[in-house]
Amino acid sequence: MSKADRLKARLPRGFADRPATDLAATHRMLEKIREVYELYGFEALETPFVEYTEALGKFLPDQDRPNEGVFSFQDDDEQWLSLRYDLTAPLARHVAMRLDEQNITLPFRSYRAGWVFRNEKPGPGRFRQFMQFDADTVGSASVAADAEICMMAADALEAVGIKRGDYVIKVNNRKVLDGVLEAIGLGGEDKAGQRLTVLRALDKYDRLGEEGVSLLLGDGRKDESGDVTKGAGLNSDQIHRILYLFGARGDADALVNFQIHHGEEVPHEEGGRAIQLEAALFHRLGIATHGSEVGEAGLNELKIIAEYIRAAGYGPDRVIIDPSVVRGLEYYTGPVYEAELTFEVKNDEGQTVRFGSVAGGGRYDGLVGRFRPEPVPATGFSIGVSRLLSALQIVKSPIVTGEEQLGPVVVLVMDRDRIADYQRMVAELRNAKIRAELYLGGAGMKAQMKYADRRRAPCVVIQGSNEKAAGEVQIKDLIEGAERARADAAGASNAEYRAARLAQVSVPEQNLVEEVRKIVSRRNH
Incomplete structure (x- = not known):
């Protein structure tokens, strides 16, 4: 094949291959999380990668030609299909179908x-294909279900090796923000697009800070590359009201510090300062939502969630x-x-920042109802698998720092x-x-040994013509051989140790399995 006709091996932008080590670590992490989900009574569910585009929800930018935000195509019937954008919309479709068939028990708890x-647009750490691990309760309107999700998220992080103090589960209520938006004139269906722009701007608060978000709430923001993101078009008073809400926790923290500094007594029970901070925060949120029925209802739900979580x-x-x-x-x-993981890391610019969010979710009471005549409440959360795995590598969780799995004999x-x-020997093992x-290449013995070493084989089985004539096989312990070579290089001369731990032995062919099992068992413990 000429060079001009030869294909270039390349990955599409935003996609990645995953080696065996990453797959093994991911599997171990998912198993730990699965154990927590099942401890809470959740059961497994799988949905297809492809859904009808209309089932994915109104957050899609263009229903008539949805080629932005999702990967879409048309089938033979000219109906739009899309690769799933998340795991929540497919769950809503699944539950609605089973309700139609009267084949589901509510509340339905699945992972x-x-x-x-x-x-x-892909970028550093931003992929077009990534894995999520979700858990949801469908069919319960009680905020006890939301409180349970928060507790389960905390348990899941600790189960995979994130220590207490290195994470925090942060809870808010969308109704609180909706109440403020309603108060500043952004209520009603005709303002839905503007509200969505506001929400997406606020979701960038941790990354862009108050100044960057303020620009996105106003006329817009130009990033370092020169790209301009159109803003929500709010005036300065509207922006101030929203940012007042966002700064409520920091302001409450400052108030508590002021009160303590001026001699106000802190509650004596464990976490007394935190209890005082929570009370001050609820007071500020009460001011922010005053006069809004939606906002006040949201604040009351937050208080109940806090009560349930603390009681547990x-x-x-x-x-x-x-x-x-x-x-x-x-x-x-x-x-x-x-x-949110609270330990510090270096970002792409070398700045010290918090690691940040690895999971999130909330209540979505309208999503299943899109398919149903009656409302179906639901709540849940989603873990970003790749991002959490990166965090575990940083904190050196045993899930990712454990010894690499041995390869095959x-x-x-x-x-x-x-x-x-040789095939018969492999079959016996x-x-x-x-x-x-069985080595399937065409190289000689030296290259075969290198191959086995790179495969992390615990040992190799050798039977040439001499061994065959004697009815024997030779078994070479590759790990023992490497350790002895390092000991020799370091000047070790323990003859007794060397005699007891031979790196290569000859055994009768009928003892092949027994001898190999000894070596493999030794290496697995």
Whole structure:
């Protein structure tokens, strides 16, 4: 093939391959999270990658030609199909179908792990395909379900190795913000687009800060590349009212510090200062939502959630009320929450920042109802699998720092006319539940040994013509051989140790499985 005709091997932008080590670590992490979900009574569910576009929700930018934000195509019937944008909209469709069939028990508690796809501009840490691990309760309007999700999120993070003090679950209520937006003239269906722009601007608060968000709430913001993001078009008074709400926790914190400094007594129970801070925060939120029925209802729900969480033993070192949490999707209708990792890392510019969010979610009482004549309340949250895995690597969780899994035992090919004999040996090992493979390349013994070493094989099986004539096989312990080579290089001369731990042994062929099992067992403990 000429160079001109040769294809260039490349990945589409925003996509990535994943090696075996990442897959193994991801599997271990998902298993730990799954154990927590099942401890809470949630059961597994799987939905397809492709849904009818109309099922994905009104957050899509263009219903007539939805080629922005999601990957879409038309089928033979000219109906639009899309790769799923998240795991929540497919769940809503699934529940609605089963309600039609009268084949579901509510509340329906499920967890789902799977790939989702975003047709967005990729960048460092921003992929077009990524995995989420969700848990949702559908069919319960009680905020006890929201409180439970927050507690489960905290338990899941600790289960995978995030220590208490290195994370916080932040809780807000979309109704509180909706009440403020209503008060500044952004209520009603005709303002839905402007409200969504506001929500997406506020969702960038941690990254852009107050100044950047203020620009997005106003006329717009130009980033470092020169790209301009159109703003929500709010006036200065409207922007001030919204940012007052966002700064409520910091202002309450400053107030409590002032009160303590001037001799006000802190409650004596454990976490007394945090209790005082929460009371001050609720007072400020009461001011912000005064006169708004929606806002006051949202504040009351937050107080109940806080009561339930504290009663279950989850203190403010794990779960807090924070008005800065909004979540960017419009389908959230009530409590919203975010799991933030609080330890510091260096960003792409070398600045020290908090690691940030690894999970989030909230209540979406309208999503299932799009398919139904009656309302169906629901709440849940989603863990960003790749992002959480990156965090576990930073904190050196045992899930990702454990020893790399051993590779298979490799049976070397010393005589190409005896492939059938070597295949029989491999089959014997596999029948004994020992991972094994036959070398299938065309190289000589030296290259085969290098191959086995790179495969992290615990040992290799060798049978040339001499061993065959004697009815024996040689088994070379690759890890022991490497350790002895390092010991020799360091000047070690423990003859007794060397005699007891031979790196290569000859055994009768009928003892192949027994001897290999000894080596593999030693390496797995």
